[in-house]
Structure formats: C-alpha cells, structure tokens
Amino acid sequence: MPLAWRLLGIACFLVAWQAASSIVKSELILPPPPIVLKALATLSTTTKFWSSVSGSLARVLESFLLSIAIGLLSGFISGISQSAKAFLSPFITGVRATPVLALILLAMFWFPSSQVPVFSAVLMAFPVMHTSAEAGIRSVDQNLLQMSRLFHVPKRVMLWRLRVPSALPYILSGAKNALGLSWKVVVAGEVLSQPRMALGSAMQESRLMLETADVFAWALVTILLCGLSEYLFGLLTARANLVYLPIAPQADARSSMQDQGKYEE
Amino acid sequence: MSMAIRNLRKSFGDLLVLDSVSFEMQPSSITAILGPSGCGKTTLLNILSGILAADAGAVTGLEDKRFSYCFQEPRLLAWLSAEDNMRYALASLQGTNTIDQRISRFLEEAGLTEFRHFRPHQLSGGMQKRLSLARAFAFPSDILLLDEAFSAVDLKQKIELMQAFLKLWKDERPTAVIVTHNMHDALFLADQIVVLSQRPAHVRGILQINTPHEARLFGSSELAAYEQQLYGLLGFIGLDQDTNMSSN
16 A cells, blocks of 8 residues: 555656646756656666766765764764763764755865765764764663663673664664765765766766756656665665564564464463 | 661652661571562662662671672563573673573573573563573572562462572572562562561561471461561551552
8 A cells, every 4th residue: 555655656746747847848947757767768878877876876885884884983972971972062063054065165175076975975974873873872771771780791792782782773764864865965066076977977967968858867866776775775774673673563473472382371 | 697787777868768777687588678669678679789878877798799680670681582681691700601501590490491592572571570580590699689570460470480489599599688569479488578667668577487488378377377467567457458568
C-alpha cells in the first residue's frame, strides 16, 4: 500500500509538471517530462555523464565519511563531558548558522576547485552528525550506567558495549540526514567552483548553453542518486537495528518462540 | 567478624529519612530489611554499599568488602545475549577462563543454560530476573545487596525466583541484604528480619529466624508463629493483615 501511494504521488507530480509546462509553452523555461527524460537518455550514453556521476559520487562519499568521523568524535566527546559540550557549542552553533553559499564562496579562496564542495559539505553535515551522536550518548539508560559502575565495568567496555549501542539509533538517523545534506551541498559547491567531472559543473554548463532540459536531467540524476544512496543506507540501518536493538518485536518473538516450544514459561 | 550499623542517620535537605538505625549482620547470613514503601530502605542499602554517605553514625566491618547488586528491575542490556550480559558485568575480572567458568556455573544454577544465547526480550520477566540474580551472584563479592529483587513478578515466578536465589546463595554464601516491603519474602529467605518504621525510619525490632530454609513451608505452624511475631513488630495485630506493606 505505501508503494502504491508513493507511485501515485510521483504520477501526480509528473501530471502537474506536464500541465505547468503546457501552460508555460516554452521548453527553455519549463521543458515537459518527456523532453527531460529524452535529454537524460541522451546524456547517459556519453562518457561525460558517467565521469560526472563518478566524480560527484566520490566527493559525496569523501565528505560523508569525513562528516561522520568528525561528527562522531566531537559528538561523543560532547556527550560524555559537559565542559567539552560548552567548549564546542559556540563553534557548532556558528557553523550551523553560516549560510551554505557564504561557506562555498569562502572555500573557493582556500581550496582547489575539486575540494571546495567537499569542504563545504563537511562543514554543513558534520554538525548534524555531532548533534545526533551527542544526543545518542546522553540518551543512555541511567539505570544501566549505574549498574555498570556498581559492577566496576571498565570504561572502554562501557563505551563499546553500552554507550555506542545505546546511541546507535541516533547515530544512524544523523548519518542518514548527513548523507542527504552531503549530496545537496556537494552539488551546490560544484555549481559554483566548477571542478572537472562533476554533476554541478555539468549543470552549470548546460545552464550557460541555455539547455534547460539538460539542467533538469542533471538535477534529476542528482535526486535519483541521493535517493538511491539514502535507500541503500536505510537497508544498512535496518540491518544494524536488527542486530543491536531487537526491542520492538518483543511480543511477537516471545509468542512465536512459545509456539515453537523453545520457550520455558 | 560481624558487621554493624550504629545509629545511622540520613536526611535529604529537611527531610529526615533514617533516624538512628542500628543492627548487626553475621557473615554468610541473609538479612532482610522490611519496611513500608518510601521509608528509606533503599537509602540504607545505598549507605551500606558506599553510594551514599550517612550524616551520622557508623558502619563497621564493611571496609574493603566487595559488593554485588540485584535491582528491582533486571537492568539487562537489550542487545546482548544472556551470557554476554553476565560477561559485561564481569568485565573487570581477570582471566577469561575464570569468567567463562563462572558464567556457565551460575547460568546453570539459575536454570538458564539453554537460554544462554537468548537476548533479554526473548526471555520472560521471571527469567530476566533470574538472569539478573545469576549475574549478581557470578560477580565475586562478600556482600550481596538486593533491592526489591523479588517484587513485580507473579506468585509462581516469585517462588521460582526465591528458590533460584537460595540455590545460588548456598553456592558461595555471601552475606546478603535483602530490601523488601513484603513480609513473606523476608520470612522465606532471611536469617534475621530488621523491621523499619515509617519515615523517618528507625528499627522497630529484629526477628531472628532459626528454621532452616528447607523447612520453611508456607502454612506451617512454625512459620505462622514467626509471622505473628512479625505482625507484632510491625504493629499490625488486630488490623488488616495485609502482608504487602506498599499500601501503608
């Protein structure tokens, strides 16, 4: 049923797009969906298309992994220590409030064009990861913490067996948001910094040549890649939740085990 | 060497919780602290274990003692199996073999060997409590503190839990302190019952029980006699004989 509603949503969007295009009657301003799909099909046969996709994908992966690493580290420290939280909070708030375009323009002074999108995306995405990791660390069950302390569980064991698994749902949710944000900021950064082999650069070139259908096609590719990566990440998340947090299906698991005669009481 | 609590006093702000509490415990004995809910039993337990400091009074014979704990709720890590939950609590011990041996031994005595790879959500409430008990016993200690560990389960599970407790306790016989508001729990398990009053708690009386655990059958005349004495200490004679004092 959700799939049917999803497909219906997409169909309505395409109908609205087609209707708007028919009203505007200008392919230069708003090309209809069939023209955009045709442009996308044509582009996908070129080497430039695949090199742009791979170039942007590499930048997104680089910025995503860096955001995760930095955000996890700072978030964990912030979650464990109030002093560290107070120390880091002005920086995090400052970065969060900085407009992404201002960041990209500044980064263009400091970095080669290929790394401008990465730097910008890291600065935009890592605070998301930071906040999630911090909230996750703070969400740990105080009763379990007290139990661990009373049993003198070493801090290293407590970190990996209690704090990290407790924080995992927050971390995974933050990472998913960081991934989507990385795509948006990387492509925006590419539009401005114009590196070689980039979806954003190709988008900008098409705009300069007034190829509106191509601009739409490049945007569509970005949306599809972002959606696909979030979907794949969602599969990983579901797997991790299954391994670490089998809490939700409690009643089902128990009754099914009773059915199988494995359950004692 | 016996352990003694002398004139213990504790308040939180203006609220006086413990007022001149005194009693003694013999090594390898089971002491039940019996009193109404909210009278300060857990506070007393926390002072014994050193989590809280008393305002006045003295606790002797507990210096350099190792403590283990069993809580009212099982406090298990949902993502770890039964044996990994025990391994987690024993992480401060040296020697993998020793840890594995203790885990196997206490899981077996708690009747959970075949469930060692199960996670908490796959176990019933009673089994989770037994696991929590097994974990408390597996952690090498001189003194075992149990805070309402036999509450919040149905009668069948409670009896199984108390039997599991006695079986585990007889293995190494740590000095056990059981906090409870249920007099039957105390009568069934304890060698001595320290009866506390309403807050601010003081000791209303101490009942020594000399009947061996095997002979403590509910309904027996011997246990009934102890029960009458306990009612007397609690000041319940002639009143509704509700043994669960949480409503008082």
